[in-house]
Amino acid sequence: MNKTIAFISQKGGVGKSTLARAVACDAFKSGLSVKLADLDIQQGTVTEWHRQRLNNGYEPVGSVELFSKASLAVEAAGNHDLLIIDGAPRASSGTLDTAQQADLIILPTCASRDDLVPAIKLAYELENKGVQRNKIALALVRVSTEAEIADARDYIGQSGFTVLxxxxxxxxxxxxxxxxxxxxTETRYKSLNNKANELLESILTHLISE
Ligand SMILES: Nc1ncnc2c1ncn2[C@@H]1O[C@H](COP(=O)(O)OP(=O)(O)OP(=O)(O)O)[C@@H](O)[C@H]1O
Ligand SMILES: [Mg+2]
Known part of the structure; x- marks a missing residue:
């Protein structure tokens, strides 16, 4: 396996770094060699998190590094099984480059229309610029009730894009x-870890099928 997965969004704060970290963690634990590329050169969220992780004595999630562009991360990834790209806070000219490097592009979104609309808009923009539709999947994050999840799934469903x-x-x-x-997936609460794992398994299954 030599795959690249990218987390991108138009809006900031939707859960890219959260999912990127969790995928890295799960993939590393399942024995894959993982490179986690942090494209958020201003905040360095993932890089700082990894420093904190090692400082607290937890095992690494593979190699974590800051890059200014996705293509540089791909060059540096070499023979790693999995390259995970945590995209910059907002959509920019680099977003298309990031998407083009990836086998699977995950657009995390919360359940409000405020978040769903820009996420679906970004999915269409990527498709219009030549990214294959089947490489794009939306992931619901920061949700609260079954009703809002069902509503969000329905709304995304109307666009025809995949929701994990x-x-x-x-x-x-x-x-x-x-x-x-x-x-x-590593909280103190087993039920929360299991819930998070459902989404992560669906991300990894989707990646393998690409
Ligand atoms: N399921 C959740 N429950 C509670 N807090 C969450 C959840 N998911 C993410 N957060 C918090 O929401 C904030 C934004 O998440 P995250 O940093 O993953 O988003 P992002 O898309 O990477 O943001 P940015 O665009 O700034 O890079 C963080 O403070 C994170 O800890
Ligand atoms: Mg981030």
């Missing part, structure tokens, strides 16, 4: 875990 099974609920325990250098 599973979702990430809005929980302070997920924030707390990440504060400590852990991923959303």
């Amino acid at each position: 099974t599973g979702c990430l609920y809005e929980k302070p325990a997920y924030r707390q875990a990440q504060n400590d250098g852990l991923s959303v």
